[in-house]
Amino acid sequence: MIQKLMIVGGGTAGWMTAAAFCHLFQDSALQITLIESEAIGTIGVGEATIPHIRYFNERLGISEHEFMRATNATFKLGIEFADWKQIGHSYIHPFGEMGFPTKHAPFYHYWSRAKRLGASLSADEFSLAAQMARLGRFTYPSKKGSGFLSNFSYAFHLDASKYALFLRGLCERNFRNFTRVEGKIEHVRQDSETGDIIGVTLGDGLTLSADFFIDCSGFRSLLLCQTLGANPIDMSEHLPCNSAIAAPTDETYPNVPYSRATAHAAGWQWRIPLRHRTGNGFVYATDFMSDSEAEQLFDGNLGGEKLADLNLIRFQARRMDTSWRKNCVGIGLSGGFLEPLESTSIHLIQAAILKLAELLPGHKDWRAESEQFNREMADLYEKIRDFLVLHYRVTERADSEFWRYIKNMRLPDSLDQKINLLREAGIVDTYQHGLFLEASWALVYFAQGGETAALHHRTCHLTDRELVEQLKNFRDEIANNARGVAPQSELLDQIHEGTVTEQWPQSAMSLYGVFS
Amino acid sequence: MKNKTPTIALIGSGLQLSMCASFLAEKLQYLKPTIVAIQLPPDERESHVSFLFPPFAEPAIPLIRRELSEVGLQKITITTPASPSGFAFNFSPYGVVSDAVTFHHAYQVCRQQEADVPSYDSFLAITPPPSPGVVYLRKNVTHEYRHLAVRRGVTYVPSKDVTVVLSEDEKKIFSVQTSTRQVMTADYFIDCSLGGVVMQHLQKKAVLSEQMIPSWSWDYRFGAFEGGPVESELKLERMMVKRIGRLSCGRAEKTYIFGSPDRLCEYFERPWLANCVAIGSGFAEVPELLVDLDQILARQLVTLSWLLGVSSETTHSARYFNMLSMRDFGEAADMVNLLLRGALDQPLELTESNRRRVELFRSSAGTVKENNALISENAWTGLMHAVGYTPRNTNAVTEAIDSRIIINRTKSLLSR
Numbered sequence: 001m002i003q004k005l006m007i008v009g010g011g012t013a014g015w016m017t018a019a020a021f022c023h024l025f026q027d028s029a030l031q032i033t034l035i036e037s038e039a040i041g042t043i044g045v046g047e048a049t050i051p052h053i054r055y056f057n058e059r060l061g062i063s064e065h066e067f068m069r070a071t072n073a074t075f076k077l078g079i080e081f082a083d084w085k086q087i088g089h090s091y092i093h094p095f096g097e098m099g100f101p102t103k104h105a106p107f108y109h110y111w112s113r114a115k116r117l118g119a120s121l122s123a124d125e126f127s128l129a130a131q132m133a134r135l136g137r138f139t140y141p142s143k144k145g146s147g148f149l150s151n152f153s154y155a156f157h158l159d160a161s162k163y164a165l166f167l168r169g170l171c172e173r174n175f176r177n178f179t180r181v182e183g184k185i186e187h188v189r190q191d192s193e194t195g196d197i198i199g200v201t202l203g204d205g206l207t208l209s210a211d212f213f214i215d216c217s218g219f220r221s222l223l224l225c226q227t228l229g230a231n232p233i234d235m236s237e238h239l240p241c242n243s244a245i246a247a248p249t250d251e252t253y254p255n256v257p258y259s260r261a262t263a264h265a266a267g268w269q270w271r272i273p274l275r276h277r278t279g280n281g282f283v284y285a286t287d288f289m290s291d292s293e294a295e296q297l298f299d300g301n302l303g304g305e306k307l308a309d310l311n312l313i314r315f316q317a318r319r320m321d322t323s324w325r326k327n328c329v330g331i332g333l334s335g336g337f338l339e340p341l342e343s344t345s346i347h348l349i350q351a352a353i354l355k356l357a358e359l360l361p362g363h364k365d366w367r368a369e370s371e372q373f374n375r376e377m378a379d380l381y382e383k384i385r386d387f388l389v390l391h392y393r394v395t396e397r398a399d400s401e402f403w404r405y406i407k408n409m410r411l412p413d414s415l416d417q418k419i420n421l422l423r424e425a426g427i428v429d430t431y432q433h434g435l436f437l438e439a440s441w442a443l444v445y446f447a448q449g450g451e452t453a454a455l456h457h458r459t460c461h462l463t464d465r466e467l468v469e470q471l472k473n474f475r476d477e478i479a480n481n482a483r484g485v486a487p488q489s490e491l492l493d494q495i496h497e498g499t500v501t502e503q504w505p506q507s508a509m510s511l512y513g514v515f516s
Numbered sequence: 517m518k519n520k521t522p523t524i525a526l527i528g529s530g531l532q533l534s535m536c537a538s539f540l541a542e543k544l545q546y547l548k549p550t551i552v553a554i555q556l557p558p559d560e561r562e563s564h565v566s567f568l569f570p571p572f573a574e575p576a577i578p579l580i581r582r583e584l585s586e587v588g589l590q591k592i593t594i595t596t597p598a599s600p601s602g603f604a605f606n607f608s609p610y611g612v613v614s615d616a617v618t619f620h621h622a623y624q625v626c627r628q629q630e631a632d633v634p635s636y637d638s639f640l641a642i643t644p645p646p647s648p649g650v651v652y653l654r655k656n657v658t659h660e661y662r663h664l665a666v667r668r669g670v671t672y673v674p675s676k677d678v679t680v681v682l683s684e685d686e687k688k689i690f691s692v693q694t695s696t697r698q699v700m701t702a703d704y705f706i707d708c709s710l711g712g713v714v715m716q717h718l719q720k721k722a723v724l725s726e727q728m729i730p731s732w733s734w735d736y737r738f739g740a741f742e743g744g745p746v747e748s749e750l751k752l753e754r755m756m757v758k759r760i761g762r763l764s765c766g767r768a769e770k771t772y773i774f775g776s777p778d779r780l781c782e783y784f785e786r787p788w789l790a791n792c793v794a795i796g797s798g799f800a801e802v803p804e805l806l807v808d809l810d811q812i813l814a815r816q817l818v819t820l821s822w823l824l825g826v827s828s829e830t831t832h833s834a835r836y837f838n839m840l841s842m843r844d845f846g847e848a849a850d851m852v853n854l855l856l857r858g859a860l861d862q863p864l865e866l867t868e869s870n871r872r873r874v875e876l877f878r879s880s881a882g883t884v885k886e887n888n889a890l891i892s893e894n895a896w897t898g899l900m901h902a903v904g905y906t907p908r909n910t911n912a913v914t915e916a917i918d919s920r921i922i923i924n925r926t927k928s929l930l931s932r
């Protein structure tokens with residue numbers, strides 16, 4: 001059994017890992033040390049989440065309201081994608097289902113048939129989450145039944161630095177064998193025979209040792225990549241954006257319970273409404289847009305006064321060939337990065353933590369476990385990559401060199417097959433483990449203008465007229481329900497003032513991030 | 517807005533032909549297809565007893581379940597050299613010990629720390645599956661399915677054999693001719709005949725290495741009912757596996773002799789090729805120890821019912837279908853490979869996926885997660901115990917928890 005665990009890095013990844021391990025090992029003799037360097041700092045972005053974070057917090061016994069107050073959080077019901085299908089078009093990718101399945105077929109088959117019949121029904125109108133988002137309302141999913149009142153979920157917009165502080169508080173308060181060390185690692189020591197990492201030396205000469213290491217050092221990937229030689233697998237052929245500029249602004253949107261991703265000529269811009277400010281960023285590909293052009297466009301699109309200088313971040317879409325090498329696992333940016341279009345990075349951190357917690361053996365020969373971990377992480381990265389590329393590829397946009405590149409680029413085989421299957425047979429190739437369910441694939445594909453040659457006969461228990469009429473009635477029923485919900489700000493005020501008792505529903509997720 | 521009305525020729529016999537006919541006739545009803553079932557002479561396996569366990573391929577299986585609801589099968593008793601007194605096995609979960617500790621890890625702690633731990637499968641008895649398995653005499657069910665298919669408009673054409681005519685470029689089936697010289701052309705030829713008599717004309721079969729599943733022959737006996745509950749047993753010893761099914765109408769015993777060069781674990785790598793689709797026994801041959809080909813066929817039918825007749829192009833539909841079919845076949849073959857490897861005299865190689873499963877299980881009682889799996893993680897763990905694999909250890913999270921708490925909670929599952 002490992003005795004000493006060292007976590008290198010105190011960003012979101014480092015503190016989420018520390019909090020989870022402190023919680024899971026609370027009654028053991030395991031010593032956990034986290035090293036962070038104020039001089040280096042953290043990436044300073046990463047404020048939009050997906051519903052899985054609720055499951056993570058729940059497992060750590062964190063009260064949702066306490067967490068929301070500590071992180072200045074607001075609710076998130078989905079992401080608005082503006083200008084993706086074409087300039088001027090927008091849709092919301094909500095958390096949860098689109099409509100609900102009948103005994104004959106999933107809902108999207110009905111929707112796509114109605115669309116071919118000429119009905120003007122947008123895909124996101126069949127989600128209460130999306131309808132509430134547009135109206136600025138929020139209520140929790142119903143705990144009863146399986147209809148549209150209950151088949152959606154929610155996440156948060158949060159201040160990532162405050163989340164890290166909150167988790168740090170948990171570790172320091174609740175775990176007696178936890179130590180936080182401030183300092184910059186200058187040297188990593190390895191066993192000369194096995195190559196395993198045995199310890200680190202800080203700038204002030206302090207040496208620390210451990211028998212298992214979790215590398216949360218961000219893009220540097222100090223242990224996994226720089227020391228143990230893990231090889232980055234470059235995914236930028238399919239996701240060419242490689243830079244971002246970010247800055248918070250002072251305006252607030254009390255009734256905008258969703259993030260916004262607006263496509264532009266060579267990437268996209270995010271807007272994340274927190275309780276006390278707004279997070280903004282501009283993601284672009286330097287092959288197609290210069291930094292100065294990006295800055296100019298970004299500035300022009302801001303809705304308030306900047307609260308800090310621009311943060312310029314260079315990145316590459318990538319994952320490590322092995323996230324677990326020898327006695328070290330890379331979690332967070334050190335293990336890989338995919339642009340934040342669907343806010344998946346914190347989820348990747350969480351998934352890696354939970355997988356590691358399940359697999360880490362009680363002895364020190366972890367060949368079988370690391371092989372399994374690496375397979376599962378690679379699979380997760382590839383599924384997310386495919387889903388992100390889907391947004392860029394299924395579009396009418398060809399108005400810049402960037403969009404024309406995407407239109408002509410070779411797709412990963414897995415995505416090529418998925419899109420072609422949708423085109424040909426109108427169905428989604430689903431999976432049990434991994435992010436993004438059938439409903440998300442169908443919604444993004446169809447909302448962005450994806451076509452299908454298939455006419456699904458299984459929906460033909462309804463005549464054309466019945467189908468369109470029933471869908472319209474259904475849409476109106478969802479809209480009426482959304483209108484009956486209170487604005488998000490009412491509930492947020494109560495939560496932040498501490499005047500409402502917690503009543504949020506348990507997150508409906510299995511250990512592996514799949515809706516149960 | 518109309519889809520083209522397809523013509524479908526089904527080739528096969530017995531239960532698989534009728535399941536296929538009735539299911540497709542129902543699911544494709546709005547396409548108004550013409551379905552002709554070319555019924556070959558019954559295969560001797562038609563008289564056999566089969567069993568199925570959840571997860572059932574909905575909704576291809578309900579009829580079997582409905583017809584036989586009175587004979588819910590809770591478990592299969594597996595007897596191996598490692599479990600000489602029999603190991604209760606099914607595909608259901610075993611129980612939850614705590615949020616952080618899975619059952620298989622908790623059980624391993626009990627084994628390490630306690631002398632008198634109840635066997636792994638004792639926990640099965642206290643968690644009867646929410647929907648049990650079924651054991652059925654294939655002949656009886658065939659009759660029901662056939663009746664349904666005919667009611668749904670399927671035409672049956674009996675034939676002693678079929679003659680296959682290929683298209684000029686020899687890349688697809690042009691027609692099949694029955695022994696009474698009836699010629700049939702169709703949009704799709706669905707082949708569930710034993711060995712895939714139609715598909716054979718388009719591609720050769722691949723064979724799984726005999727180092728992983730040795731060739732076999734089998735013998736079948738059906739005797740009088742001996743009394744007692746409805747049961748199923750699998751006895752593995754030396755080079756022989758006996759699969760025994762007891763129903764109220766009699767006792768069925770199927771004996772597989774491995775190493776005897778009669779049948780091989782064969783399959784078509786592209787079960788959907790051009791206008792021909794091979795399913796069930798037409799697609800693959802694998803010893804039916806725990807997973808029957810009926811189960812694979814049922815899952816293939818569900819997939820097909822989403823793909824047939826929806827579009828004039830089928831390249832990507834076929835690719836999708838082939839990927840799912842191969843995944844199911846791979847899992848079924850893995851299960852046989854693992855069982856035999858743990859029980860037969862002959863040293864066998866593990867398949868690559870089994871190697872990973874076994875290594876992870878032996879190292880820390882871990883389980884491999886697969887996508888859209890036919891067989892659950894729990895079932896794999898049960899099988900590991902049945903054939904005698906023992907984990908060296910458990911995971912660190914489990915070890916960090918006071919073992920007395922884990923042991924008490926695990927044992928308390930038994931008294932609940």
Ligand SMILES: Cc1cc2nc3c(=O)[nH]c(=O)nc-3n(C[C@H](O)[C@H](O)[C@H](O)COP(=O)(O)OP(=O)(O)OC[C@H]3O[C@@H](n4cnc5c(N)ncnc54)[C@H](O)[C@@H]3O)c2cc1C
Nearest residue numbers: 009010011013037043046048185217218332333340345346
């Ligand atoms: C532009 C952009 C936008 C993003 N938006 C989102 C989003 O909306 N949603 C989402 O889920 N994710 C988002 N992410 C990802 C998210 O920001 C990260 O996944 C998350 O912040 C975790 O980062 P990290 O902890 O791995 O790395 P960092 O935050 O970079 O932390 C690294 C830590 O390692 C320490 N360190 C490094 N080297 C040393 C050393 N030598 N000695 C000591 N300490 C050291 C640093 O001091 C720091 O504490 C975004 C990322 C980018 C680039």
